[in-house]
Amino acid sequence: MSVLTAATDQSICAPLPVLGKDVTVPLVTGGEVTYAALDYAASAPALQRVWDDVAAYAPYYGSVHRGAGYLSQLSTDLFESSRVTVAEFLGCRADDQVVFTRSTTDSLNLLAAALPADCQVFVFETEHHASLLPWRDARVTYLNAPRTPDQAVETLERALAGRDPYGPALVCVTGASNVTGELWPVKELAAAAHAHGARIVLDAAQLAPHHPVDIAELDVDWVAFSGHKLYAPFGSGVLAGRSDWLTAAEPYLAGGGASRQVARRADGGVDVEWHTTAARHEAGSPNVIGVYSIASACKALTEAGFDSLVAREQRLVTAVRAGLAEVPEVKVLSLFGDDAPRVGVISFVVQGWNSSHFAAALSAEYGIGVRDGLFCAHPLVRTLLGSDPQDIGECGAPEAEPGQKSLNAIRVSFGAGTPDEHLERFLRAVKELVSEGAQWKYRTEDGRCVPDRGTATQV
Numbered sequence: 001m002s003v004l005t006a007a008t009d010q011s012i013c014a015p016l017p018v019l020g021k022d023v024t025v026p027l028v029t030g031g032e033v034t035y036a037a038l039d040y041a042a043s044a045p046a047l048q049r050v051w052d053d054v055a056a057y058a059p060y061y062g063s064v065h066r067g068a069g070y071l072s073q074l075s076t077d078l079f080e081s082s083r084v085t086v087a088e089f090l091g092c093r094a095d096d097q098v099v100f101t102r103s104t105t106d107s108l109n110l111l112a113a114a115l116p117a118d119c120q121v122f123v124f125e126t127e128h129h130a131s132l133l134p135w136r137d138a139r140v141t142y143l144n145a146p147r148t149p150d151q152a153v154e155t156l157e158r159a160l161a162g163r164d165p166y167g168p169a170l171v172c173v174t175g176a177s178n179v180t181g182e183l184w185p186v187k188e189l190a191a192a193a194h195a196h197g198a199r200i201v202l203d204a205a206q207l208a209p210h211h212p213v214d215i216a217e218l219d220v221d222w223v224a225f226s227g228h229k230l231y232a233p234f235g236s237g238v239l240a241g242r243s244d245w246l247t248a249a250e251p252y253l254a255g256g257g258a259s260r261q262v263a264r265r266a267d268g269g270v271d272v273e274w275h276t277t278a279a280r281h282e283a284g285s286p287n288v289i290g291v292y293s294i295a296s297a298c299k300a301l302t303e304a305g306f307d308s309l310v311a312r313e314q315r316l317v318t319a320v321r322a323g324l325a326e327v328p329e330v331k332v333l334s335l336f337g338d339d340a341p342r343v344g345v346i347s348f349v350v351q352g353w354n355s356s357h358f359a360a361a362l363s364a365e366y367g368i369g370v371r372d373g374l375f376c377a378h379p380l381v382r383t384l385l386g387s388d389p390q391d392i393g394e395c396g397a398p399e400a401e402p403g404q405k406s407l408n409a410i411r412v413s414f415g416a417g418t419p420d421e422h423l424e425r426f427l428r429a430v431k432e433l434v435s436e437g438a439q440w441k442y443r444t445e446d447g448r449c450v451p452d453r454g455t456a457t458q459v
Helices: 003-008 048-060 070-089 104-113 149-161 186-195 244-248 288-304 306-325 355-366 378-385 420-436
Strands: 024-026 032-034 097-101 120-124 139-143 169-174 199-203 222-226 237-241 259-264 270-274 330-332 345-350 371-373 409-413 442-445 448-451
Touching (some): 070 097, 070 288, 104 222, 104 237, 139 149, 149 169, 186 199, 306 330, 306 345, 345 355, 345 378, 345 420, 355 371, 355 409, 355 420, 378 409
Parallel strands (some): 120 139, 120 169
Antiparallel strands (some): 097 237, 330 345, 345 409, 371 409, 442 448
16 A cells, blocks of 8 residues: 555545546557646646536626626626625625736736835745736845744844835735745734734735635735636636725726726816726726636635645645655755645655656656746745756756756645545656656757657667
8 A cells, every 4th residue: 555545545535526637648658648637836627617617607608897788797797796706715804805817927916016106015035926026116125035934924024124114015925835835824924014014915826726715814915816726727816905005006907897987188188087996907808707717616615625625635745745755866845844834736856867857757658747947936946956046047947958957846736636546656656767767768859858759769
């Protein structure tokens, strides 16, 4: 019995049905195998429940907010009821707004565009680029990577204590790292921010699919997340939270839907009255299907029960980490240490292997999809690998050839739809590749490590 099977025999819930669970892929060594999708941190597969809900609605699709016909009215009701569902999922306060966007990146750029003048922003270098980079028009203080949750709070408190106490300030922090999966002390960081007169936005892209997120309970000012990581397709995201900065700011996009009234002036110009609701930042025809898919995913996760989902995932995390620990050549990356609570996101490097080569072999020889690179968190991964911040490294394969050392890592990530067998196959593949090597030759092509099919010979 494998360590994973032994650890999950008493699981209190089964994997949730997802699209693609029966898809087969060819192996370079011959034959086919059921694809093991272990790249949830990039995009999670859509829940079957979400796809069924969208398919049922699709024949009734219509324009939103602008049509008098039955389908337009139905679609408008669906769109606005989805807003209510998301607000309930996030535990929003009575006066919070839920703004629909394209993604977490879009949500945080929207908030960045709505910052008051002369706002100071504090962000840890450990953030995903979606929350590290949008603050270009603000005064930004980048905080060094902490090595414990307590150190994270202390670092933030010291930084905030030295700021101008009379100007606006914003803290941006992740809920769960997209590199290490470690949970951050969000509630404590929120308390520190508020104690120093600052506000806080939570990047919940990796947290919301794995744990309940309650704005009121965490006492954060805003939450941002993406549908495609929450088992919902179609490219939609959410920014939810306090309305005052959003209402005071110019619309994120100017156009129909954001405007309440538009009139020509006598001098030939145009006067515009903008909406003060979430519509102010939702110009253009909205992604109704994407919004509905997020609401459907929120309902599905709530009905499945986060307690059960979290319990199962923690068994999987424990088992995978234990399996990797059996391979001396594998180094798992971590900021806060082995005992830190985490979600199903684990990054590692393998001694003697180029990370892109290892990931390519997992795919080509075992049908396992993981990710290699710096995971759009370059400063964090470089810190964890102990490299200089100026060292060369990029998302995707580096210039190093297979077998050469690289500054990238490998990430395996999983969640509510992951079957036990996929993780058992992953652990078996890691051990075989380390002990026996790859069965095929590989080369770098267009920045990616790929099987060398030109020779059509095994190693």
